[in-house]
Amino acid sequence: MQLYNLKDNHEQVSFSQAVKQGLGKQQGLFFPQDLPEFTHNEIDELLKLDFVSRSQRILSAFIGEEIPAEQLAERVKNAFTFPAPVSVVENDIASLELYHGPTLAFKDFGGRFMAQILAQIAGDQPVTILTATSGDTGAAVAHAFYGLDNVQVVILYPEGKISPLQEKLFCTLGGNIHTVAVQGDFDACQALVKHAFDDEELKQALHLNSANSINISRLLAQICYYFEAVAQIPVEKREQVVISVPSGNFGDLTAGLLAKSLGLPIKRFIAATNVNDTVPRYLAEGSWQPKQTIATLSNAMDVSQPNNWPRIEELFRRKGWALSELAKGVVSDETTQSTLRELAEKGYISEPHAAIAYRVLRDQLQDGEYGLFLGTAHPAKFKESVEAILGQPLPLPQALAERADLALLSHQLPADFATLRAFLLEKTVK
Numbered sequence: 055m056q057l058y059n060l061k062d063n064h065e066q067v068s069f070s071q072a073v074k075q076g077l078g079k080q081q082g083l084f085f086p087q088d089l090p091e092f093t094h095n096e097i098d099e100l101l102k103l104d105f106v107s108r109s110q111r112i113l114s115a116f117i118g119e120e121i122p123a124e125q126l127a128e129r130v131k132n133a134f135t136f137p138a139p140v141s142v143v144e145n146d147i148a149s150l151e152l153y154h155g156p157t158l159a160f161k162d163f164g165g166r167f168m169a170q171i172l173a174q175i176a177g178d179q180p181v182t183i184l185t186a187t188s189g190d191t192g193a194a195v196a197h198a199f200y201g202l203d204n205v206q207v208v209i210l211y212p213e214g215k216i217s218p219l220q221e222k223l224f225c226t227l228g229g230n231i232h233t234v235a236v237q238g239d240f241d242a243c244q245a246l247v248k249h250a251f252d253d254e255e256l257k258q259a260l261h262l263n264s265a266n267s268i269n270i271s272r273l274l275a276q277i278c279y280y281f282e283a284v285a286q287i288p289v290e291k292r293e294q295v296v297i298s299v300p301s302g303n304f305g306d307l308t309a310g311l312l313a314k315s316l317g318l319p320i321k322r323f324i325a326a327t328n329v330n331d332t333v334p335r336y337l338a339e340g341s342w343q344p345k346q347t348i349a350t351l352s353n354a355m356d357v358s359q360p361n362n363w364p365r366i367e368e369l370f371r372r373k374g375w376a377l378s379e380l381a382k383g384v385v386s387d388e389t390t391q392s393t394l395r396e397l398a399e400k401g402y403i404s405e406p407h408a409a410i411a412y413r414v415l416r417d418q419l420q421d422g423e424y425g426l427f428l429g430t431a432h433p434a435k436f437k438e439s440v441e442a443i444l445g446q447p448l449p450l451p452q453a454l455a456e457r458a459d460l461a462l463l464s465h466q467l468p469a470d471f472a473t474l475r476a477f478l479l480e481k482t483v484k
């Protein structure tokens with residue numbers, strides 16, 4: 055598999071290089087040179103397979119010879135150890151529940167696959183994973199790499215801006231997992247990560263590698279659950295599927311659009327955001343005007359400069375699709391709360407991110423269409439807010455309950471690169 059840098063098309067790399075490097079020159083994103091397509095019949099055949107076998111085929115269509123099929127199959131099997139069920143919410147709407155993995159969020163799929171691929175290609179070379187998280191990526195990355203030889207993981211997150219339980223889930227591991235509470239917002243964390251990747255000396259010393267949604271291996275893994283969703287929908291509805299994606303950095307939506315480009319029949323995608331609505335405003339007005347990031351109930355989507363957006367533009371350009379075909383919607387915290395109550399009345403307990411996707415889907419779905427919204431996290435990951443909104447207690451799933459009583463092991467740092475640099479050298483270079 056060959057990929058090119060979106061900021062400099064002359065920079066071309068193999069899949070292994072793209073995974074190791076994360077970003078290209080000038081912080082450019084990598085994008086696949088070839089966009090494979092399955093025929094209608096091949097799609098039908100794929101949809102008959104089980105999740106792991108189907109995912110092996112999808113991933114090998116992209117990755118090709120570079121990782122031998124048998125080894126890739128083994129890696130996919132190790133990564134995808136939990137299901138992605140479609141749960142019916144009402145007549146014409148269902149949720150694709152992506153939160154049945156070890157950290158109860160969709161980022162387990164990408165995080166675990168990426169860890170497997172890195173282990174495959176790194177060999178004996180020690181690497182440092184440096185990533186910024188607005189919540190769930192951190193947990194998924196930490197758990198996916200925890201205990202792996204030759205890998206040190208450093209995770210930055212905005213202090214006080216992620217849920218206390220989320221913090222417990224990944225800041226209590228220790229060992230090769232180092233967590234840093236940064237005095238700033240998520241965009242500040244992301245800027246620090248970018249700065250580190252621009253520092254050649256540091257990059258060499260640490261064999262730096264990023265593991266957030268910009269890594270191509272994560273995106274490829276996420277394509278697989280869109281197929282799994284359609285496979286569970288009754289055959290007669292498969293041509294009428296509309297998928298609503300709660301979006302922050304827009305990795306999940308990028309993966310969905312890549313699934314469509316492979317030939318998966320999706321009638322329409324909806325980009326659903328909270329009031330951090332840079333993309334919906336861009337789609338409506340045509341100009342890119344990020345504003346100051348605002349803290350909301352759906353904190354994993356509090357992103358005003360979504361870093362996967364250039365890939366979406368490139369995919370539309372390559373496929374000759376019009377951006378006007380991408381639907382959008384913005385949901386306030388107030389409406390998120392009333393929507394959570396509305397869903398609970400229908401017997402479905404959700405959480406703020408998925409509720410945003412449901413709201414826009416419900417408002418825009420037309421007669422005869424079948425709607426899916428992505429359930430990106432388990433409701434208990436947002437226990438405090440969900441309990442307050444619904445006025446009822448939520449039991450903790452075991453993975454969280456076990457961690458809730460452990461002490462936080464995070465370091466606190468200002469949003470300052472020199473301080474972070476010293477910290478990185480001290481923690482990871484042995």
Ligand SMILES: *Cc1c(COP(=O)(O)O)cnc(C)c1O
Nearest residue numbers: 190301302303304305306354430
């Ligand atoms: C990360 C995350 C999102 C946003 O996904 P992107 O790929 O960044 O758009 C939505 N919901 C939850 C719960 C998340 O953790």
